[in-house]
Amino acid sequence: MLKNRYVVPVLFLLFFIWSIICTGFSIRDLIEGVPNLSNFLGCMFPPAWDAFVPLISPAIETIQMAFLGTVFAVALSVPVALLAANNITPSKHVKVFARSIIAFTRTVPDIVFALIFVSAVGLGPVPGILALAIHSVGMLGKLYAEAIEEVDPGPVEAVEAVGAGKLQAVYYAVLPQVTPSFVASTLYRFDINVRSSIVLGLVGAGGIGFELIMAMRLFRYHEMLTILIIIFIVVMLSEWASNSIRAHIIGEEVLK
């Protein structure tokens, strides 16, 4: 008993020390780096305000990438989730297949998809949109399927009991029950995709992230700071937008 209690903390400590040694993490390097860091930050000030207006259009492109990526992800995720849900799937084999799609798209990071698509279709927002759409299926498909499995089976049976088919039962009895949870998951994923689409820009998939990596490579530090400010605004705006949509929908639920 006494021994068992120490196993986890000791393993934790050993792995911690091992990791510190192998990665060469040192506080001294960190402290010595501070002057460099402040030097770097100093170079960025003040932000290049004249670059602000031309950067608005890539910023909008970033939001559009996230938006289209999410919309396409929803279109892909709903059928996959229906096939993956225990209570709706037509057969066990189909279920396993659908769940494999979900597991695969979730496991492969969106940046890997983006790199593949950039080499396939070239630089620009399109590979970013495709990467977001496919990687998001991993999360949305899983959350949607869980919501579908939790529906009240009664109304579904009632629709089937009048002689309607499976598709009609899904449309009339399942979808109405899962709409609130689908909307919440989708908005949450949209927030994530806005941030991801910035990162995907760094590997050439368009938007404000692409501008950031270009500014960095060309040593335009003032412009970089402007871009960081714009990124901050973009993230705040999109979170505000999805929060108000959420509040609007939940408010409606409570009222009715």
Add this chain to the structure above:
Amino acid sequence: MLTVDHLRKRLPDGKLLLRDINFSVGEGEFVAILGLSGTGKTILLRCINRLTTPDGGEIVLTDNGSSLNITESNAGEIREVRRRIGMIFQGFNLVKRRSVIENVLIGKLGRISVVRSLMRRFEDGDVEMAHRALSRVGILDLADRRAGTLSGGEQQRVAIARSIVQDPCLLLADEPVANLDPTTAEVVMNHLRSISVDNGISALAVLHQPELARKYATRVLGVRDGVIVYDGDARLSDDDFELIYGGNNA
């Protein structure tokens, strides 16, 4: 007309719940099923519209001279059978986030194509029929309310309107008044009785109150230990009552 012949049904654990069920329901009859809790009344109804698959025996539905063998139906035939059998569930089973009128129109889904139903394109005649059904059960003013906001009695009447729109030849009702107060229960039973009489629909209703059976049913079936132990007049004698509900197992 419905004929049930040597029906058997096992539970997943292997227990033979319905051993040998034999009865028939004639045109326009209103038959009440009585029996102790857990005897398999709900499962019996579910065998009849094939929400459950029986393990043996035969169920035949005769409608307008054509006979449908329910126990031997394939998937397509099961849908045809279900179109002709209305079902009122104990828990109403409405789609709570949809309006009352949309719930009533669900009764038509068995008869319109998938494409039409996905576009929600009901015919004008269908919508009019749904309105008539709602006014028949006295809740036309609730047509545009969300079904989830209705009281239990109102929801049960929406479920009845759904079955009226379906226009079946047989109506199954599983404890249709179990969750309702005595007055509302009478209202709902009156509606069931009147659509059975007026539309010439046979009805098979699981009830838990012998007084309601006496008042509304034309005949009573008593289920016990997997067989029909009573099949006869809706006025039960003390002996009949004992046979169906009594303490010492017959």
